[in-house]
Amino acid sequence: MKHIKRFGRCFECSRLLPLKYLEQIEFYDNHIIEGAEHHKLLCRACKKKAEEAFNQLLKIKDEE
Secondary structure, three states: OOOOOOEEEOOOOOOEEEHHHEEEEEEEOOOOOOOOEEEEEEEHHHHHHHHHHHHHHHHHHHHO
16 A cells, blocks of 8 residues: 655645645634634744744844
8 A cells, every 4th residue: 555645735825735844833813812723734934934024023122
């Protein structure tokens, strides 16, 4: 029997990728309340972009 590769889709860029390149994250849409999180798949590139944007915001806030 052949090994079946498992794929998923990044919810940000919609690319179809092998699961090893995707990470499950907790995603909160518009508000943070108990039970409001959803589990989504995010690729490494989109996760890195989100973390860089967040770090840039922190840097700007620290400079103020």
